[in-house]
Amino acid sequence: MPRKKRDRRLLAPPAIKGLSVYGPKNRSEQVVLFFEEYETIKLLDYENMTQEEAAVCMEVSRPTLTRIYESARNKVAQSMVEGKDLVIRGGNFHFDENWFYCNNCNAKFNRFVETDNNCPVCNLSEIISLNEFYSDAN
Ligand SMILES: [Zn+2]
Incomplete structure (x- = not known):
């Protein structure tokens, strides 16, 4: 194996x-x-x-x-x-930290409390987890 x-x-x-x-x-x-x-x-x-x-x-x-x-x-x-x-x-x-991406304003950030649910830049709730995105794409 x-x-x-x-x-x-x-x-x-x-x-x-x-x-x-x-x-x-x-x-x-x-x-x-x-x-x-x-x-x-x-x-x-x-x-x-x-x-x-x-x-x-x-x-x-x-x-x-x-x-x-x-x-x-x-x-x-x-x-x-x-x-x-x-x-x-x-x-x-694997990524060192959890990374997130905003589908609205294209911001990438890692200091993010998921319960907030809104982008820290544009304040819309268009957030995806990049860690999940990249591991699915593997
Ligand atoms: Zn945004």
């Missing part, structure tokens, strides 16, 4: 669902970047963490972190070189 991969910890959901090619594109295929792969690019290339720091942050070993990061870089390169849209979805992960 294959061993179930341990969930990797993500601090927050990505702000986007992916990137679209500008110019001639290969319409028949997409590159799927897993959430934990996105997270390694964010932590290492955007927040300039060391691989040791990022491994602690994502609750994985250093070699696992390196493997996820190499896969992420290969996929980003494939998207650019082959002109394929990059879609962020799936993988083995």
Whole structure:
């Protein structure tokens, strides 16, 4: 029986669902970047963490972190070189906190008391749980 991969910890959901090619594109295929792969690019290339720091942050070993990061870089390169849209979805992960999204004003927030039921930005009750949304999409 294959061993179930341990969930990797993500601090927050990505702000986007992916990137679209500008110019001639290969319409028949997409590159799927897993959430934990996105997270390694964010932590290492955007927040300039060391691989040791990022491994602690994502609750994985250093070699696992390196493997996820190499896969992420290969996929980003494939998207650019082959002109394929990059879609962020799936993988083995959990979010650090409960994240929510407002369907009315597109706000994302994590400090939210569910009994309030209203968006802290626009005050409408159009709130969905991003944690449930992303785990269903897995
Ligand atoms: Zn709102």
